[in-house]
Amino acid sequence: MDAISYELIKKSNGCDARLGKLHTPHGVIDTPVFMPVGTQATVKAMSPDELKDLGAHIILSNTYHLYMRPGEKLVKKSGGLHKFMNWDRAILTDSGGFQVFSLSNLRDIKEEGVTFKSHIDGSKHFISPEKAIEIQNDLGADIIMCFDECLPYPVEHDYASSSLNRTIRWAVRCKETHKDTERQSLFGIIQGGMFKDLRERSAKEMVALDFPGYSIGGLSIGEPKPIMYDVLDWTVHLLPDNKPRYLMGVGSPDCLIEGAIRGVDMFDCVLPTRIARNGTVFTSQGKLVVRNAEYAEDLRPMDTECDCYACRNYSRAYIRHLFKAKEILGARLTTIHNLHFLIKLMEKIRQAIKDDNLLKLRDEFYAKYGYNRD
Ligand SMILES: CNc1nc2cc(C(N)=O)ccc2[nH]1
């Protein structure tokens, strides 16, 4: 019996979307779901109570960052990540592979593992598949990830193929290392670059390893969105219906809709919280850069169709003022709005799956929000 289990509630007519429930040791989560990212054991600018008020039921934390600071042993000594950050709902950690390959300079990838330098102080570190599992075991998230190589974009087919072979061998080592499957569920990660043959092989070989859930990695790394959608079209249908599918690092409102249409159940992305701190918010009419001068005397809410705390109580003029004055409340209000926007969007997507009109929701969304093919 694994820590998590996926309950398929309803398949959509007309597309591959599905409604489900993810049962975890820290609660049940309606899917498709967007997971706010709490990189360093906090969703930046939000308290756990504010996240609960927004309707968040699962958040993500990064293994690389927590290994680097404060260290997984302190988190373990504090009773694990849930206790350490005072979050009693579900947590997912990634394996650190993505950060090792994207954040750190000077790295050396070998069969045994990866040697790299810390982005904080330049110190030398080594992470193997075994070490990545041991760190995640100490952190204690409900869902943990295999250690994998997230390929850059673009990449040569030959390198992608040999990297995939190693990532599959690393997945076997991760599965052998992870013992307490009733406390934490280990997801396999599908890689293979933007190559149909490699993606199909990765999906088939990872499914044969029988993980309780599957992540689709190596996307949202700068590739055009149509290519990401192609990879999903090649991959998701090869994954078992009765297990969750998690699209890593995605995403923007349009990608959440397109991913759900293709059968993705779980999403995470730093975008909503990161752009919020920079004064940019999602609205029903598209993105709005509230810190811009044009809003200096605009007394409307950021989004006239939004009922979040920020839009119910503050004007664009006030929030722009906070950004200009470098007041922390500014970033807090835009973060509240962006997380509310995406969590509400997922509610609309789940309702549309219930009503079998997700494709109609997509068309209506693009008509109002605009469609960027980048
Ligand atoms: C922001 N984009 C993104 N792509 C990702 C891919 C991976 C992965 N392991 O392939 C992990 C995190 C990711 N975040």
Ligand SMILES: [Zn+2]
């Ligand atoms: Zn709002």
